[in-house]
Amino acid sequence: MPFTPPKESFSGKICEIGIGRGDGTVSLGGQSVMPFHSFEGAAPGKPAIAFEVQDVPPDDWPETVKDVFRDVSGDPVTWAAYCQDSLGADAIALRLAGTHPDRGDISAERAAETVSRMLAAIKVPLIILGSNHAEKDTSVLVRAAEAAKQTNSVIGKAQEANYKTIAAAAMANDLKLIAMSELDINLSKQLNILITQMGFDREKLITDPMSSALSYGLEYTYSVMERIRLAALAQNDPTLQTPMLADVGMYVWKVKETQAPEADLPEWGELGRRGVAWEAVTASAFLVSGADLLIMRHPDAAGAVKKFMAEMEVQ
Amino acid sequence: MALTGVEIFKLLPKTNCKKCGQPTCLAFAMKLAQRQTSLDKCPDVSEEAKEKLGAASAPPIRPITLGTGAKCVKMGEEMVLFRHEKKFVNPCAFAVEIKDTLATADAERKMEEAAASEIDRVGQKLRVDALYLSNDSGDPARFLELARLASTKAPDLPVILGTVNPDAAEGALGTLAGKKAVLYGANAGNISAMAEKAKAAKATLGIAAKNMDELCELTEKAKSLGVEDMVLDSGARSAGEILRDNTYMRRAALKKNFKPLGFPVITFANRADGMLETLVAGLGVEKYASIVVMNEAERWKNLALFSLRQNIYTDPQVPMQVQQKIYKIGEPGPKAPFLITTNFSLTFFIVSGEIENSKVACRLAVMDSEGLSVLTAWAAGKFTAGKIAQFIGESGIEGELEQRELVIPGYVAILSGAIEDKLPGWKITVGPREANGLPAFLKARG
Structure with a gap:
């Protein structure tokens, strides 16, 4: 009996967004099917993996991931170049962690200098992230946006408390913008609407529905992503037809499972591979639920996810 | 397609005898339509009605149990494609593959590892659920030896027997009598003999197809041979094929009520690269596998996969709580x-x-x-x-x-x-x- 595949086609389509400059440009989104469903419709853009670097040495990262970058993490530009040239990063995510009032309170001017140095040194797209301090981020990201003017970089994250300033800065400097809300499809939709009502082009917007780590809320991010993607495709909701970001590394590398030594918890097995698996499983689950852009830390985890993505293309 | 309460009511005896526990036949019909009761509660239902209702009221994905006793695993009965719609019902089983070409000491180590894999995770006891014994040698005697080893080293773990040789199947099934094993390996060349062996041992038959067309043919054939319990393999091996075929199977069963695919799915994630194997197994957890087979069950990998399965199979309508x-x-x-x-x-x-x-x-x-x-x-x-x-x-x-x-x-x-x-x-x-x-x-x- 020949089998008739129950294919599903949708009227909605995700905006295709190019980030970065020249040869380094990366295209996100553009698909009109659920993640990796190229067997039933167009899925042009492949998800991209950005490596996370920080403007200050990663003192708060656990040893297993900090060690990998020991020789380069003293300077953010050296660190980024290593990720680009030796690790094959599709993009660099520069987290301006040192601007946080509790992490050194680095000034907006100095943060902007780091951004300029970074842009001069790398070819792949740059994603500029604040320290997730809503108030400080407004001043830091405004200056950072000026430093990245017309480089087609990505800046974020615009949140409910500060979106006006950050979206205006992204608009004035012709940058792509990440809009983040907390694990709720309606909040994501509302923030996207507020930002586009300011005149911001929806085709320059990336939605971060808020990430999480395996065993620490993964199912919330997973399902919010699936719901956002279904709303965008099946209900053809233009306010949700944005590529999605999963900012994985920062959630994964603070949980106990990526830090507790095997000697303390023998039933958890070897720490090195456990930590890598934690990041890779979290990231690949979000790919399956709809992420177009991942921010990751460990090169082994990113490498495993790349292999997984390549296999997902084999149909 | 599922019948409405009124359609079901027309087929009932309409005696309002209350023997089913409901006040009226109409009330019973409504409960049936909502799958809150079963037809066998009605003592007077006609054979004709039984046949019609049986077909319509069967769950779209057949419930099947793997193994017996405290460590048995329920499979099937899934009702949705996306976990936000409704809770995924039966968490998939993780099975570790043990080949009969392995040295006995290595096979023993893997069996003991699986048997001792249980960990406590947020109040749930989680473990490697099953052994997948593989007749790689093609030799019935070695396969039998491996099955015997499993029944002494990990006696309460459910077993999937992987062989295309009906004689090897018969021997190994003999050591697993009454254990509700899966006999995997029924293909176009051996299905009649394999169906006989599975039926005789009351085992579930695992269909090993090359593609979706062949899978549908084989399940129909097995059904005509009197096999009721099956698990399905479409032949998908790459991650992309697994996503495609598992999606098609789940959709066909749920949305089209397509009976030839209304069975639990077995997914082979086996990879030499342990990290990649973990990610492909994770895809199986997320996308509709009832059994996921892997080469190795190392502790770091188990912890990650058990956690993922727990996350994916939580009830989205009940907030997860921690103990006070x-x-x-x-x-x-x-x-x-x-x-x-x-x-x-x-x-x-x-x-x-x-x-x-x-x-x-x-x-x-x-x-x-x-x-x-x-x-x-x-x-x-x-x-x-x-x-x-x-x-x-x-x-x-x-x-x-x-x-x-x-x-x-x-x-x-x-x-x-x-x-x-x-x-x-x-x-x-x-x-x-x-x-x-x-x-x-x-x-x-x-």
């Missing part, structure tokens, strides 16, 4: 800060994570608020001054503290006076509104 108690973060001394929050699991994870980030050892009281977050619990009257005072008062924690001071979430600052009234001798301090304010707050306290 006073948690120690780090090694808090008598002067360490003492904080309180609610027992919504995300609230707990975020608050405890930020306390860990602060590197300040603390005690964290987690109060049962029926899984609601702080503001919602306060609004719903589950996180009130009276309840907080009662919980803290009865906890006996004051004996461990040098100073009776409790830090409450900034969102419920309004409660501080009322708690102080109800907990005489305690000082109530208002903490930050958001958890990410905790590191600064705790560090500032010195």
